[in-house]
Amino acid sequence: MIPPPRSRLAAIVAHDLPASLVVFLVALPLSLGIAVASGAPARAGLVAAVVGGLVVGAIGGAPFQVSGPAAGLSVMLYGFVQRFGFGTTCLIGALGGALQLAAGSAGLARAALAISPAVLHAMLAGIGVLIALGQAHVLLGYTPHGSALANVRDLPAAIGGAHGDTLAVGALTLVSLIAWNRFAARRVPAVPGALVAVAVGTLAAHWLPGVPRVHVVDGMLGDFTRPSLSALVAHPASELVLAALALTVVASAESLLCAVATDTLHRGPRADLNRELRAQGVANIVSGLLGGLPVTGVIVRSSANIGAGARTRASAMLHGAWVLLVVLFATPLLRAVPLAALGGLLVYVGVNLVKVHEYRQSARYGEALTYLATLGGVVFINLLWGIGIGLALALVRLLRNLSGVQVQIEEGERALEVTVRGHLSFLSAPALSSELALVPAGRHVRLRFEVSRVDQAAVEIIRAWKAGYERAGGTVEKDPLDALPGGALAEHPAR
Numbered sequence: 001m002i003p004p005p006r007s008r009l010a011a012i013v014a015h016d017l018p019a020s021l022v023v024f025l026v027a028l029p030l031s032l033g034i035a036v037a038s039g040a041p042a043r044a045g046l047v048a049a050v051v052g053g054l055v056v057g058a059i060g061g062a063p064f065q066v067s068g069p070a071a072g073l074s075v076m077l078y079g080f081v082q083r084f085g086f087g088t089t090c091l092i093g094a095l096g097g098a099l100q101l102a103a104g105s106a107g108l109a110r111a112a113l114a115i116s117p118a119v120l121h122a123m124l125a126g127i128g129v130l131i132a133l134g135q136a137h138v139l140l141g142y143t144p145h146g147s148a149l150a151n152v153r154d155l156p157a158a159i160g161g162a163h164g165d166t167l168a169v170g171a172l173t174l175v176s177l178i179a180w181n182r183f184a185a186r187r188v189p190a191v192p193g194a195l196v197a198v199a200v201g202t203l204a205a206h207w208l209p210g211v212p213r214v215h216v217v218d219g220m221l222g223d224f225t226r227p228s229l230s231a232l233v234a235h236p237a238s239e240l241v242l243a244a245l246a247l248t249v250v251a252s253a254e255s256l257l258c259a260v261a262t263d264t265l266h267r268g269p270r271a272d273l274n275r276e277l278r279a280q281g282v283a284n285i286v287s288g289l290l291g292g293l294p295v296t297g298v299i300v301r302s303s304a305n306i307g308a309g310a311r312t313r314a315s316a317m318l319h320g321a322w323v324l325l326v327v328l329f330a331t332p333l334l335r336a337v338p339l340a341a342l343g344g345l346l347v348y349v350g351v352n353l354v355k356v357h358e359y360r361q362s363a364r365y366g367e368a369l370t371y372l373a374t375l376g377g378v379v380f381i382n383l384l385w386g387i388g389i390g391l392a393l394a395l396v397r398l399l400r401n402l403s404g405v406q407v408q409i410e411e412g413e414r415a416l417e418v419t420v421r422g423h424l425s426f427l428s429a430p431a432l433s434s435e436l437a438l439v440p441a442g443r444h445v446r447l448r449f450e451v452s453r454v455d456q457a458a459v460e461i462i463r464a465w466k467a468g469y470e471r472a473g474g475t476v477e478k479d480p481l482d483a484l485p486g487g488a489l490a491e492h493p494a495r
Helices: 003-037 041-061 071-084 086-105 109-113 117-139 148-160 164-184 193-206 239-265 271-287 299-307 314-329 333-335 337-354 355-362 369-382 384-401 428-437 456-471
Strands: 404-411 416-424 444-455 474-478
Touching: 003 041, 003 071, 003 117, 003 193, 003 299, 003 314, 003 337, 041 271, 041 314, 071 086, 071 117, 071 239, 071 337, 071 384, 086 109, 086 239, 086 271, 109 271, 109 428, 117 164, 117 239, 117 337, 117 355, 117 369, 117 384, 164 193, 164 337, 193 337, 193 474, 239 271, 239 299, 239 384, 239 456, 299 314, 314 333, 337 444, 355 369, 369 384, 384 416, 404 428, 416 456, 444 456, 456 474
Parallel strands: 416 444, 444 474
Antiparallel strands: 404 416
């Protein structure tokens, strides 16, 4: 039953309006910080926050999910900006959005969830390490390098030559954030720690005029960046397409997994993942064309939205409207924010992306190697290679599991009981042949199968072993292969 218009309006005013203000206060400093960490203009993060709120909020399939720029994409985007330039990165974002729109229209949203949790958690942990390493240089008054190795190599020198004022502002921001979340967040849940910490850092920088500030021009379109194909002069089009594909995979997985996680936090309507993916695609097209960062669903903002009491999608839309109003009419406030304060905020975000319990859970399920290899690939090679290494190892582990077979040999009253368990496929054929070779010769064997699937390669192995065993003087009484699932498994006719 759809509530009458007055009831919906009352719910929006009573619940969604205050919730949207909470989400806005969370999103504003993070959007600025993520843009800076991505090597993009600060305005690009604000554009993405506005588009994520207004567009995805209006047409998305997860009404309580809040979308905007995400820390999980900042490392990938930084690489794109350094390689192609920001204008071309905007084009890559729009192209990625078109791919998301096509995938959602084709009903492929569920396929994006077919990623091993070990790979996903390790990817986020690797991104956290990279963010923390890079922003540590910002805290010290320097510009981060494009690789983790370079950031680690030059960190001692940066510490030795730290700019005292910048370090003081960044450290004060970081300490304020930790202290607020530790001691005050539960008592004052409506005030996000990120806003408090950035405000403290900004006030401290008021007496330190030499500390670098955020650069934001007046008006949302005052520093408009048009999508550009200029990178095609130096790079083949295939590189841009591959970059868009990589962005599509990572952004889609993050958004859809966030939507699934958000569903566990409320009792409202469940997420329509294909509709959500289409909405993310539209938002990324719009954001890219307006010179904004790519958009994804963000679990921090979504959980804050639900925790603040949101009842409809109006909360996400209103949060985007508040960001738009601030950018249009309050840019002097944004220009007062020191980069070191955003650096301190992002160091905290990066460290919190590394969750030890997620590694332990992966190890419990035998995926420690997949986790560590993905983490190492993301940190020391690049994001795309790290994901590829992780997916390859997860696939190898899957194939090993599918190739596992067990042959149990027991003495029975009238026969030797041989039971075959596992997946009987061409992958398990070598192991099956080796196991059957261990059956003592010259006995009467009762061969039984406890398997879920079987293919022709396994059937041929069993037939060949049976024929050889009987030629050597034994006898085999076996379950009929026709009883096993997997296709036409009838015995060869006698010749």
